[in-house]
Amino acid sequence: MTVIKGVLFDFSGTLLRIESAESWLRAALTASGTAMDDAELVRSAAALERAGALPGGSSPVELPGDLGELWEIRDRDARHHRALYTGLARQVPLPDPELYDALYERSRAAEAWQPYPDAAEVLAELHRRGTRIGVLSNIGWDLRPVLRAHGLDRYVDVCVLSYEHGLQKPDPRLFALGCRELGLDPAAVLMVGDDRTADGGATAVGCSFLPVDHLPVDRRPDGLRPVLERVG
Template sequence: MPHAVLPIHAVLFDFARTLFRLTAPVEMIRDIATQHGYPEIAADAEELARVLGDAHLHPEVIRLWELGDLSEAGHLAYRTGWIARVAELGPILDPLAAAMADPARWPPYADTAEVLAGVAERGIPIAVVSNIGWDVRAAFARHGLDRTIDVWTLSYEVGALKPNPEIFKHALRKLGVNGRHALMVGDTPGADGGATAVGCRVLLLPGAEDVVSWLAPSEEVRGLGAVLHLLDAANRR
């Protein structure tokens, strides 16, 4: 006899490459180089974006990345340390590092607003649970999406990183929901999949573990509609 499906009383969403995406690096490099008067950098933006992606494989950059989501200062050190590996980007290092954490450079996917609204309309609270070293609330606010979020659990504020169970426990405590009645939605198995340790069900969107792939040009529609189908099935709507 099949087991009963437990209802879902809360949804936890990842931020990057789940609800929002970073503007393609080639666009950022071209825009910033042009704005600051470096046409030669703008002309080589495509190649420099490729080299920047490769630079993320350097052991020192990986070390900075692993620490970067625990503080704003650490995240800035990570971004600047990474860009510094590409000497040709030196003239625009500071504005490019700033752009990577600029809410204006983080648009939502085309289906983000509809799905967040759909979850909220079903009376289900939402938490954002993200490994991040800067305040993403402003990215949501730019598009009027902050009003759909009930709980913000950002690693640099709570001092824990996914897949550490503590970051998920923090969100669940704030939501007042048992993990067995929550759904975690993300794109990284090694991080978002950690929610299973506290009893959550997990929906993994197509994605990648490494930043090189994460920085590739991203699709406009993320496929978030699956969240609403899961909610309706679990809650027998």
């Protein structure tokens, strides 16, 4: 059996989790100087969540037809990503048109993301063991500042972001690129992620795969610890 010498982690729902839709909307309202009473805020936040407008949150309950094609390619290009998520947000009436861009900007802010309780501990231990560590994410913006703000970047050797390469998981080429960036044969690499289809696609190039549950941070205190059992 090949010894695992490197780990590729998904970002959203694996290492960190986006804030709640209510917290997200409240922060955007504050940033734009817009007032909204609490009852309306709660209703609007729930509607935004149903619309799938929060990146890293739930998928749309019903995807508007004019956004269907964009949904499929949203993580291949930064412009696609912004257009898709601001377009989904616009399905929900809000008191100020500037809020749609404010919401998108908030979703990229470090304050909007919270690491899972065991993320730093697991990354630090892997780093101590000399394991090569990468973050491989379907995303439309640069997540490196978020990792830096939460003190996780010190453990990460490489970041492979879909929008920077015009590829998105489960395309085998993105996983192959991640392995090359780690300097390892895919057989020596473990992919960890919350999406069994997208992240599980790593097995097509010969990586191992360890799924984790996409849960709020307070409901998944030690979901990453099994990684340490898989790595030599």
